Amino acid sequence: MNYKIVIKFILLISWMTLIFCFSNQNADQSSGMSDGFIYRVSKVVLGEKYEKITNSKTYDTVVFVVRKSAHIFVYFVLSLIAFSFFYEFYNLDKKVIIFTIIFCFLYSITDEIHQYFIPGRSCEIRDILIDTISSSISACINYFIRKKIKKSS
Numbered sequence: 001m002n003y004k005i006v007i008k009f010i011l012l013i014s015w016m017t018l019i020f021c022f023s024n025q026n027a028d029q030s031s032g033m034s035d036g037f038i039y040r041v042s043k044v045v046l047g048e049k050y051e052k053i054t055n056s057k058t059y060d061t062v063v064f065v066v067r068k069s070a071h072i073f074v075y076f077v078l079s080l081i082a083f084s085f086f087y088e089f090y091n092l093d094k095k096v097i098i099f100t101i102i103f104c105f106l107y108s109i110t111d112e113i114h115q116y117f118i119p120g121r122s123c124e125i126r127d128i129l130i131d132t133i134s135s136s137i138s139a140c141i142n143y144f145i146r147k148k149i150k151k152s153s
Contacts, residue, residue: 002088004088005085005088008081008084008085008088009085011081011084011085012078012081012082012085015074015077015078015081016078016107018074019074019078019107019111020111020114022070022074023111023114023115023118023121024114024118025118026118026119026120026121027118027119027120027121028120030120030121034063034066034067034070035063037066038059038062038063038066042062068127068130071127071130071131071134072130072134073134075104075108075130075131075132075134075135075138076134076135076137076138077138078104078107078135079100079101079104079134079135079136079138079139079142080138080142082099082100082103082104082135082139083096083097083100083138083139083142083143084142086099086100086103087146092143092146092147092150094143096139096143097139097140097143100135100138100139100142101132101135101136101139104131104132104135104136104139105128105131105132105135108127108128108131108132108135109128111131112124112125112127112128
């Protein structure tokens with residue numbers, strides 16, 4: 001038995017479960033997590049000025065950026081793990097990029113459909129696009145780094 005494949009599969013399922021757990025939070029829980037992160041970072045960066053921006057358009061923009069950045073991060077990592085898993089079967093064949101992107105795209109769709117059924121959450125096509133673009137960039141970077149490493153060895 002190839003233990004590398006089993007370990008990578010477990011990592012993949014674990015990361016997908018983490019994404020599912022984030023998506024399973026209702027609107028208040030999800031906003032609380034984003035707001036808590038913004039508060040901690042803003043207090044360090046802005047100090048006392050933080051209180052002035054909380055009821056402004058600037059704050060709404062910051063919340064939007066933080067929430068979309070979370071999508072970018074979790075799907076970038078999902079793509080890294082999925083690529084590593086598919087790499088075990090296809091090595092550096094370009095199919096590994098295609099399978100990784102399709103896998104992440106399909107998971108993003110199921111994730112957004114799941115959110116549709118969570119109170120206060122919604123299914124956003126924009127999020128699917130953000131997730132897929134992030135996954136695609138991650139898969140391409142991973143491919144070219146591995147190709148360069150393989151060439152140099």
